[in-house]
Amino acid sequence: MTKVFTVAMHKGGAGKTSLLTNLVGGLTVKYPDKRILVIDTDSQANALMAFGGSPQEFPTGVHNLFLGDRDVKDCIYRLLDNVDIIPSTDEMDFIEFEVLLDEWRREEPFNKLDTAIEDIRDEYDYIFIDTPPSMNLITGNALKVSDEVIIPFQPETFGVNGIMKVLKTINDLNESLNSDIKVFGVVGMMVDSRASLHTMLVQDARKYCSERGIHMFDAVIPKSVRFANATAFEGLPATVVESEDRKRHHIVNAYYDLLDEMLQREGVING
Template structure:
């Protein structure tokens, strides 16, 4: 199972979804690998790490030939992480500037991950908020894309663009690629605007034969406080009864029905 949490918009909880779903999978006894491809390196931060101290990152594996086994970090029981840091900001330039060294620039992640994928029940990708070479590498490898959707003005326009891009990529590069579904994030149920936009999104997804998950991820300080004080994603924190934790377990159950 290879899932990318992806959209072309920043600040919509991609990292939170990736790490919290990893926590749920791990609690269900699944062996999980998180692959962070965003130069902010926040997946490592979510588990109490500092990306600036890494001796090797996903950039070094893909560009400098570092051994992937020596780069992967165990961050929790049943959860490993292939971490990222600021070096990933240079990935596209460094790879595309040397086509002799990298004749297949969109296959770098695939060529390295396929050597270890059998060790894991699930591989989850956190991705940057754009559709460049990094995103192309991820979409060349994964089977499914989970799209976070923040219900704000102009969000529908952004959603339509990412769905079209995924469909185009499927036709041209990865025939196995599918949209797992769309999940609403940072939702404030008290606002009429959010309710109206979510309704509009559900209607659009229905027309496009795309799953929109019933569960929504609300706007909550639980994400930040869990990482700041417990140095863990919320689904791995002590407060298992918190509503935000329950939301992720509900999302997991919906995902299970699709895969």
């Protein structure tokens, strides 16, 4: 059964793309026979760039799915042996207008992505969707199509407020669209364990989540100056570049710990 994960947080720089691409990278290293599709819905196209691609190389992309003017199969490209991508371009900056201003397109505006990928969904074990830094029609579409949402929590921004707003959006969507979008879990991102503010905010987040029955993963991704500057330069996620045990950066180890925890949780959820 295909599992669709969306990484969502309505703020730029929260670690969405880093989290998504490193999880996908780690999955391909651990399970080279699993079929994975990345759908990049952020106009910045950072997910594609993390795998060494540049948006100009791709004549079609996720905007065509929102416009409904191309078959989904014409919008899928191979990234790695077992990873495909539906790329994004800056055309996504205009997509909300294009969908909402067109009488035919604005019908069921939150179902564009869901409908578009219906035919190819089953060809993958996992679909990972990256989202833009705001709660808009694009993110709404990504959430609507997902089984589970992964929420990155960066302890510098607005504390648990960000988590609260994402949870509310998911609840609202479930109520309005009669969907069953679940929260897979919250992940602490760019955590500096030496900073007492970070430790405190992560604790707050754990408490907030546990009081609401929301899962927060034990593994957190530490903050690193090297990663702040160099994540995408290798043309592959760090979890792929440093896939061998001995020379791994501690952040890469943290990603693999997180991945193990996620796979275990997935097993628990699916029985």
